[in-house]
Amino acid sequence: MNPVHEFQSLQSRRQFFGNAGLRLGSAALGLMAASRGGLGRAVGDTGGRVERVHPALSGLPHFAPKAKQIIYLHMNGAPSQIDLWDHKPGLRAYFDKDLPDTVRMSQRLSTMTSGQSRFPVAPSMFSFAQHGQCGRWVSELLPHTAGIVDDIAVVKSVHTNAINHDPACTFVMTGSEVPGRASIGSWLAYGLGSESNNLPAFVVLTPSFPSTGNGQALYHRLWGSGFLPTRFAGVALRGQGDPVLYLKNPPGVDDGDRRAMLEALNQLNQRSYESLGDPEIQTRIAQYEMAFRMQASVPELTDLSGESAATRAMYGPAVEKSGSFAHSALLARRMIERGVRIVQIMHRGWDQHDNLPVALKNQCLDTEQASAALIRDLKQRGLLESTLVVWGGEFGRTVYSQGQLTDKTYGRDHHPRNFCMWLAGGGVKGGVSHGETDDFSYNIVENPVHVNDLNATLLHALGIDHERLTFKFLGLDLKLTGVEPSRVVREILA
Numbered sequence: 001m002n003p004v005h006e007f008q009s010l011q012s013r014r015q016f017f018g019n020a021g022l023r024l025g026s027a028a029l030g031l032m033a034a035s036r037g038g039l040g041r042a043v044g045d046t047g048g049r050v051e052r053v054h055p056a057l058s059g060l061p062h063f064a065p066k067a068k069q070i071i072y073l074h075m076n077g078a079p080s081q082i083d084l085w086d087h088k089p090g091l092r093a094y095f096d097k098d099l100p101d102t103v104r105m106s107q108r109l110s111t112m113t114s115g116q117s118r119f120p121v122a123p124s125m126f127s128f129a130q131h132g133q134c135g136r137w138v139s140e141l142l143p144h145t146a147g148i149v150d151d152i153a154v155v156k157s158v159h160t161n162a163i164n165h166d167p168a169c170t171f172v173m174t175g176s177e178v179p180g181r182a183s184i185g186s187w188l189a190y191g192l193g194s195e196s197n198n199l200p201a202f203v204v205l206t207p208s209f210p211s212t213g214n215g216q217a218l219y220h221r222l223w224g225s226g227f228l229p230t231r232f233a234g235v236a237l238r239g240q241g242d243p244v245l246y247l248k249n250p251p252g253v254d255d256g257d258r259r260a261m262l263e264a265l266n267q268l269n270q271r272s273y274e275s276l277g278d279p280e281i282q283t284r285i286a287q288y289e290m291a292f293r294m295q296a297s298v299p300e301l302t303d304l305s306g307e308s309a310a311t312r313a314m315y316g317p318a319v320e321k322s323g324s325f326a327h328s329a330l331l332a333r334r335m336i337e338r339g340v341r342i343v344q345i346m347h348r349g350w351d352q353h354d355n356l357p358v359a360l361k362n363q364c365l366d367t368e369q370a371s372a373a374l375i376r377d378l379k380q381r382g383l384l385e386s387t388l389v390v391w392g393g394e395f396g397r398t399v400y401s402q403g404q405l406t407d408k409t410y411g412r413d414h415h416p417r418n419f420c421m422w423l424a425g426g427g428v429k430g431g432v433s434h435g436e437t438d439d440f441s442y443n444i445v446e447n448p449v450h451v452n453d454l455n456a457t458l459l460h461a462l463g464i465d466h467e468r469l470t471f472k473f474l475g476l477d478l479k480l481t482g483v484e485p486s487r488v489v490r491e492i493l494a
Helices: 003-010 013-035 090-096 143-149 163-173 184-192 256-277 281-301 308-315 324-335 355-380 451-461
Strands: 069-075 128-131 136-139 154-161 204-205 235-237 341-347 389-392 396-401 411-415 417-427 430-434 444-446 471-473 476-478
Touching: 069 184, 069 324, 069 355, 090 444, 128 143, 128 444, 136 256, 136 308, 143 154, 154 444, 154 451, 163 341, 163 451, 184 204, 184 341, 184 451, 204 324, 204 444, 235 396, 256 281, 281 324, 308 355, 324 341, 341 355, 355 389, 389 451
Parallel strands: 069 341, 069 389, 154 430, 204 235, 204 341
Antiparallel strands: 128 136, 154 417, 389 417, 396 411, 471 476
16 A cells, blocks of 8 residues: 555545645745744754764664774676686686686576687786785786785685676675665665764765776666665765755855755655655655755865875875766765765776776776775774775676687686675774685685675674664565575684
8 A cells, every 4th residue: 555645545625725725834934934043953953962864773783893884896897806816827728728618517608608619718917926914916907905915805705696797786786686675785874874964874986987998887776775765775976067966055045045945845744754654755854954964065075175195196196086986985985084884986897808908907007096095094094993895896707718819818708606805994804815716716616605695794894683684575574685594704804
């Protein structure tokens, strides 16, 4: 039953016009009171006592968290684990030889390579070296990340169910290939709320990417709230122009006028909520209120003029360009400082089916320095201990070449059976590597980590038992990690 439709169908003509008259009268009284200075406080203002706009659910966190906030760096398109983290020097002896059937074992392939007559092995063209006290093997494409390996945990055995981008991205972000589920950011906003009263609990950034990148589409579901109330969906800030459309008041409208109109509107919406009980009305009230607060907070957030020259240099020259990955990474740190609970950066262009050596190098040049700088910046400000940072894509890439293999170039197809992700910060044990793959980076041979195991681990670091954070929908107690057993990867936790 839809309570709104039910209410409207039961209204008499007299009730409709009576309610309409009351609403118009309330708006008029609100504007009159505002002109006398009677409506100067925000909804929920208790005259000095500050209430949280985004409170946590009662009983959360379930236990003392190691991290209070999270920055999720999603490399959309699937970075090649073989060319970045999963060092396989023995592959050079297999150049252009067919991948053994005993390795592939007739496993599912995407339609882009399933029709190939050969599956020639393509060793990485990039050199690897050991770095840090931990001796981590790191590709030459990650020179800045090589300097922080003692602060990060590399998981080399992540695997997923999906073999194509859309369902795989939906899976890693929502715990299910089926659209309509709540994203991890929305789950955290719902459960933990936020320390910030002037910015959303969950913010999403979608920076630009190199022209050589194959940019897969991004869908709202990746930061959507699904079956949760829509006020828990991520708020996407634009990289060009105003970060939020219509952020400024129109000509002739000042903050006092806007406050008065918002107060009157909130009172009307509250009356509707009391009559109908529709939770989406509460969402509208919260959204209008947050929009008003963001008119002051967002311009200050996005003004980087107060950042030191040393900080800007650490993130690289692209930090000066609004909408770049470096600019987004610095904004992420500024949001964390201001109490935002979840910041998600969705960087596209990592889908290298051909010309991988050129395209992958450009992707790394666009993101790698700023990713490492983010860790250093958080650490030097004392924020890394309370901030969990995650880097990764939706699946990996095949060891065999898609299309023609030469000594100068190759491409790689989708590979869901294993890929690499790294974590740093709150609750994570730095300098460790977890999981191992076979000599072809094709099958996991030690400590497999399903994407829902990873999500359970992220929740755990933030003080949440993934089995107990649920929401009733369609008669089911749904949770981020789905119905199949998932485990916390304690081996990478401090």
